[in-house]
Amino acid sequence: MIRLLAAIAALALSAAASAQEFSPDGPFVHPRLASDRTSVAPGETFHIALHQDIAPGWHTYWRNPGDSGLPTELDLTLPEGWSVGEMVWPSPKAYPLGPLTNYGYSGAVTLPVPVTAPADAAPGTIEIPAYASWLVCEDICVPEDARLTLTIEVGPSRPDRAGAALINAAFDAAPQPAGALQAGLVRGPDSLILTLAGAPLDDGADAVSNLAFFPFNASVIDHAAPQRVALDAGEARVDLRPGRLTREAVNEIYGGVITFDRMDGGEAARMAYTIEAEPGAQVSGLAAAPTAPGAAPPAPGLDAATPAPPDAGPAAPAPGISFLQAALFALIGGLILNLMPCVFPILSMKALTLVEKRGIERAEGRLLGLIFGAGVILTFLALGGAFLAVRAAGGDAAWGMQLQSPGVVAGLALLMFLIGLNFLGVFEVGTSLQSVGSGVRDSGRRGAFFTGVLAVFVAAPCIAPFMAGALAYALTQPAHVALTVFAFLGLGLALPFVIVAFYPGLLAFLPRPGAWMVRLRQVLAFPMFGAAIWLVWVLAAQTGANGVLWALIMLLAAGFAAWAFGLRGTLARVTAFAAALLTAGLLYAAAVQPLAVRATAGADAMWADWSPEAVEAARAEGRAVFVDFTAAWCVTCQVNKLGALSERSVTDHFAAHDVALFRADFTNRDRRIADTLAQHGAAGVPLYLMYPVQGGAPDILPPLLTGTIVTRAVDRAVTP
Amino acid sequence: MQTAAKTISVNRRHLVLGASLFAATALAIAAFTGGAKAEPFPGNPAPAFTAATAAGETVSLSDFAGQTVILEWTNHDCPFVMKHYNHGTTMAGLQARAAQEGHVWVQIISSFPGTQGHVSAERAVELNDARGASPAHVILDESGEIGRAYEARTTPHMFIIDAGGVIRYAGAIDDQPSANPATLSGALNYVGQALDEMAAGEPVSVPETQPYGCSVKYEGS
Numbered sequence: 001m002i003r004l005l006a007a008i009a010a011l012a013l014s015a016a017a018s019a020q021e022f023s024p025d026g027p028f029v030h031p032r033l034a035s036d037r038t039s040v041a042p043g044e045t046f047h048i049a050l051h052q053d054i055a056p057g058w059h060t061y062w063r064n065p066g067d068s069g070l071p072t073e074l075d076l077t078l079p080e081g082w083s084v085g086e087m088v089w090p091s092p093k094a095y096p097l098g099p100l101t102n103y104g105y106s107g108a109v110t111l112p113v114p115v116t117a118p119a120d121a122a123p124g125t126i127e128i129p130a131y132a133s134w135l136v137c138e139d140i141c142v143p144e145d146a147r148l149t150l151t152i153e154v155g156p157s158r159p160d161r162a163g164a165a166l167i168n169a170a171f172d173a174a175p176q177p178a179g180a181l182q183a184g185l186v187r188g189p190d191s192l193i194l195t196l197a198g199a200p201l202d203d204g205a206d207a208v209s210n211l212a213f214f215p216f217n218a219s220v221i222d223h224a225a226p227q228r229v230a231l232d233a234g235e236a237r238v239d240l241r242p243g244r245l246t247r248e249a250v251n252e253i254y255g256g257v258i259t260f261d262r263m264d265g266g267e268a269a270r271m272a273y274t275i276e277a278e279p280g281a282q283v284s285g286l287a288a289a290p291t292a293p294g295a296a297p298p299a300p301g302l303d304a305a306t307p308a309p310p311d312a313g314p315a316a317p318a319p320g321i322s323f324l325q326a327a328l329f330a331l332i333g334g335l336i337l338n339l340m341p342c343v344f345p346i347l348s349m350k351a352l353t354l355v356e357k358r359g360i361e362r363a364e365g366r367l368l369g370l371i372f373g374a375g376v377i378l379t380f381l382a383l384g385g386a387f388l389a390v391r392a393a394g395g396d397a398a399w400g401m402q403l404q405s406p407g408v409v410a411g412l413a414l415l416m417f418l419i420g421l422n423f424l425g426v427f428e429v430g431t432s433l434q435s436v437g438s439g440v441r442d443s444g445r446r447g448a449f450f451t452g453v454l455a456v457f458v459a460a461p462c463i464a465p466f467m468a469g470a471l472a473y474a475l476t477q478p479a480h481v482a483l484t485v486f487a488f489l490g491l492g493l494a495l496p497f498v499i500v501a502f503y504p505g506l507l508a509f510l511p512r513p514g515a516w517m518v519r520l521r522q523v524l525a526f527p528m529f530g531a532a533i534w535l536v537w538v539l540a541a542q543t544g545a546n547g548v549l550w551a552l553i554m555l556l557a558a559g560f561a562a563w564a565f566g567l568r569g570t571l572a573r574v575t576a577f578a579a580a581l582l583t584a585g586l587l588y589a590a591a592v593q594p595l596a597v598r599a600t601a602g603a604d605a606m607w608a609d610w611s612p613e614a615v616e617a618a619r620a621e622g623r624a625v626f627v628d629f630t631a632a633w634c635v636t637c638q639v640n641k642l643g644a645l646s647e648r649s650v651t652d653h654f655a656a657h658d659v660a661l662f663r664a665d666f667t668n669r670d671r672r673i674a675d676t677l678a679q680h681g682a683a684g685v686p687l688y689l690m691y692p693v694q695g696g697a698p699d700i701l702p703p704l705l706t707g708t709i710v711t712r713a714v715d716r717a718v719t720p
Numbered sequence: 721m722q723t724a725a726k727t728i729s730v731n732r733r734h735l736v737l738g739a740s741l742f743a744a745t746a747l748a749i750a751a752f753t754g755g756a757k758a759e760p761f762p763g764n765p766a767p768a769f770t771a772a773t774a775a776g777e778t779v780s781l782s783d784f785a786g787q788t789v790i791l792e793w794t795n796h797d798c799p800f801v802m803k804h805y806n807h808g809t810t811m812a813g814l815q816a817r818a819a820q821e822g823h824v825w826v827q828i829i830s831s832f833p834g835t836q837g838h839v840s841a842e843r844a845v846e847l848n849d850a851r852g853a854s855p856a857h858v859i860l861d862e863s864g865e866i867g868r869a870y871e872a873r874t875t876p877h878m879f880i881i882d883a884g885g886v887i888r889y890a891g892a893i894d895d896q897p898s899a900n901p902a903t904l905s906g907a908l909n910y911v912g913q914a915l916d917e918m919a920a921g922e923p924v925s926v927p928e929t930q931p932y933g934c935s936v937k938y939e940g941s
Contacts, residue, residue: 067873068935070897098864098938100873135799135899140836141934143799143899218930244928247761 022055028136029054031146034110036164039153043119046157047088047167048150049112050074050132052105058138059104062092064216066102066223069141072111072134079126081118088112090173091259091272092214094223101223102137103214110170121154128152175257175272183258184281185220185250188288189481191228191239192221192246195284196258198234200273203262205231211238211260219244220254228289233696235284249324250279280325285681285700327488334492368448369501375452377490383456384486388479406542407591410551413535414587415454417555418562420528426559427566455493538632539590542667547590554586606651610664612672615691618660624717625691625698626659626710629677631666637686644705653711657718692717760870762890762927766881767869774841774858779826786883788823788918790814790911792855793830793867793936795837795875796847799899800933804876805851807901810893811876812852814911819854821919827855830867835937837875838862864938874933878911882918889914891929898932 022028030053037046050072052060061069076084089111092103133145181198194213201208211229215221225241245254255276261268421427532555540548561579564572608614610627618625628645630637644650654661666673666685677687680700688701690713699713760767766789770780781789792811794801804810818825829844831837839847844858861867870879870890880889893911896903914924 068931068933070899070932097935098940099868100935100938102935133900137934139937140797141799141899244761244930 026055026142027144028058028138028142029060029134029144031132031148033130033148033150034163034166035150035152035160036112036167037152037157038160039155039158040117040121041157042117042121042123042154044157045114045116047112048076048115048128048130049110049163049167049170050130050148051108051110051166052134053108054106054136055138057106058136059095059102059106060109060134060136061102061104062214063087063089064103064214064218065135066094066104066218067097067100069102069104069137070135070143073132074111074113075131076113076115077129077131078115079121079128081121083116085114085116088114088170088174090170091175091257091270094212094214096224097139099224103223110166112167112170117154123153123155125151125153173270173272175259175274178255178274178276181258181273181275182283183275183277184279184283185246185254185277186280186282187242187246187249188239191288192242192250193282193288194238194240194277195282195286196236196238196275197283198273200262200271201231201236202234204233207263208236209261209263209268211236211258213238213240213256213258215243215254215256217245217254217256220246220256230286230289232284232286235286235697237284237286237288239288250277252279253277254279285697287679326485330485330488331492331495334489335495365501368445369498371445371448372452372501373491373494373498375449376456376494377452377487379453379456380486380490380493381483384483388482406539406547407587409535409539409542410547410554410587410590413532413539413551414554414558414583416528416532416535418558420525420532421559421562423525423528424522427562452494456490538667540632542632543590550586550590554583554590557582557586606654607661607663610662610673612676614662615660618662619691619695621660622693623658623660624693624714625662625689626654626714627662627664627687627689627691627698629664629666629673629682629685629687629689631685634666634685640686640688640705644707644710647707650707650710653714657714659714659717690714690717760879760887760890762887762924764887765885766879766887767866769866769869771859771861771866774844774860776841777857779857779859781881781885784824784881785885788818788821788883788915789881790818790823790825790915791870791879791881792825792827793870793872793875793877794827795829795831795934795937796839796851797836798875798934801875803899803901803904804893805853808904809852810904810907810909812854814909814915815854817912817915819856821915823915824857825855827853827858828861828866828872829858830861830864830872831937832864832939833862836934837937864936867936867938872931872936874931875936876933877931877936880911880914880918880924888918888924889927890931891926892931892933895929897930 022030032051034049034051035046037044040046052072054060061071063071065071074087078084090105090109092105095102095104095106128150130148130150131145132148133143135141135143180200181196183197184193184195186193186195208231211231212227213221221243222241223243228239230237230239253276255274257272258275259270259272262271536548536551539551557579561576561583564576564579567576607628610629615625615627628637628641630641632638653659664670664673664676666677677684680687680689680698682700686703688703688705688710689698690701691698699716701709701713766781768781770778772778794811796802796805805812815825827844827848829837829839831839839860841858841860844860847853848855848858859866866872870877874892876893878889878891878893879887882888889911891910894907894909896907910926910929913926917924
């Protein structure tokens, strides 16, 4: 700090000392050479600098001049054996010129280059000729140059005090080397997102102001576009308008300088750090800063072509992924879903259809595959559309939301139960359709489409934990982006089956049809019943015992209806129809059960009910805070709750460090929980937050916990 | 026979279905990429404009549909422009070539009145005559409207628009960002190269570069 103040003082002094007369006809820069040595020892590295006194109102340029201009150049003609290094550039200032922006210096600037004398340099006086050239601009630009000579001794090393003061000031005004600030640069949907993390930003917006990014390369950003800065403790996010090289994506490391004013003991100090921005990375989860209402209006003209993106809303999460990554993750996530336990029953059903249809012609198989794929993708798009509609209506759209409605849960339980009965052969759907004469093909096609639809619906609860990032991203994006991500999720889920449909050769890996198929089908009924039990359990958490009672009676009626449907004769059909009506009525009864408030919360004495105020209060007491965002319908949440979070080592660790434990139950819809999830970039539960003792942003734990993950997080949180 | 016919009909159907599947995905992606307003970058449609020329005519970009159009932002007092007009013949040479090949060269002066490079219509014509320059049209864009639409930043700043109205090149005149006339020899002229490639029916190998020069003297600069 003192060094920096000294630097500023030295700069001011040098400016004052050299307050020179400038002719209105130029030159507009008075150049001279300076060195930090009057005498340099053989083998020593010292500095030679070009010092420019710049006419008032004029400026010369930084290494990246911005939208126009040229960087200053210095060519030294050194004796044989001498070597020169890279120019040291003091941090620049931005000079707006209408809709354009330049980066450079006004008043005065010193540009040092390191020079090394050879170990065998002969003692004596040497002259170093230099050619310096620069562009100096006010509202017009003038190229200027100068031939200068520096005279220096080779002998015992002796400082040049005046020269050293200038050069040290230049070093102090130059950015700190890369490393102190981690940086990532990623092409967001509406902006280029630069994220920063590191100790220099520790005091957040309280102490840091006027943060700006100066890229080394002139084609990385639109220099004139406003830089929207969001700040938090130890991190920052800058939304930029991309330049030529970053318009589509960020593919390489771009360096640059971050400058900001830091309040330190009541005084603002200008700080500057070199960064090397990791391509495609986000090192901070901060949301974009809103377009500042009171800030300087964007430069008229150039920016008017692309108005700043509208703020996505107060709780816009900022997941660290770009559009393409989100689409890719969605595709991979969709593929993984095929292996998930909650998709498994449906997958088996698909496999079963496939085996049964083995005799059919190849083209028909392909058609079925494509219909299935269409079913999956269209359902995903429909779900995505519904989410967007709900979001537009201001509701809380979190993935798995449909399972927060008791009606949907009861309906799914009914569906699972009926599929199980069908597998057991209680009634047949396909045969009756066949007998009606619509043909096996159509029923097969309809079935394929329906299977696709069902696969998505049942997969939903699995998607949240594995796809939180992509979904949070999608749900905060403009509709077309969100829908594309949804479509890719569907594509991933459908792909394996479609591939098998197109390359039936893969079928050779499936077992041959036979009597075992009937047994397999019957066996697969039991996972269906299992899924129904799970759904009824979710219902229990949502509506309590009454809801479960209505749901079970509904299943009874449905079972009766299915059995009657399987019989021959008119009476059976009428009975079946009546029972089906009864089922529908009971489904309604189950659906309208009042929601049980926090039915599962408070079950564990260690855990308190979550609220933002409770978390604040615990933190104010200086305690570390752990929050478990959970829901009864979230399998991963339950696995963690009964597993890692119940481990003796974990509970002991919590107790030993006096960690305040809160559980936020998202089984039923809750606006505050949805907002908090969104703030942390999560689309749904689970979300685990570990708030450190010393304040600041919480640590976000992975969705699948282990005891070690939790205890380590506690250790980090309590270590000051 | 019947089976074959059935297979064909099924094939057709599955083709239709497959096509619509892909169309849906493509549509979603197109909605994403096409959602943004076309910006003045290579590959995008060139922003339309209508303006009065120094010769007193009114021209629109659409008048030149079917022809290659070259836009040159200029400011006769800018040292970078002077390098190419007064110390060398880069611009005059290219303008002569463009005229010969049936291209339309449009010189645009976006300097706000009172700023460097702002000239009257008569002076603009005189300047070109004195420099041996032969642009097809000179547009005095005092308001900077055309300059802002193209995000013209420097003088010179060059654009090539193809017969279909699509920007094919945007950026510097050559690869020597300097006002020093010594850099004229051996420079790679990006505009000349792009015109060669377009004439040969090839894609433009360097479609966009960082323009260099003086800032365009817009209002408020």
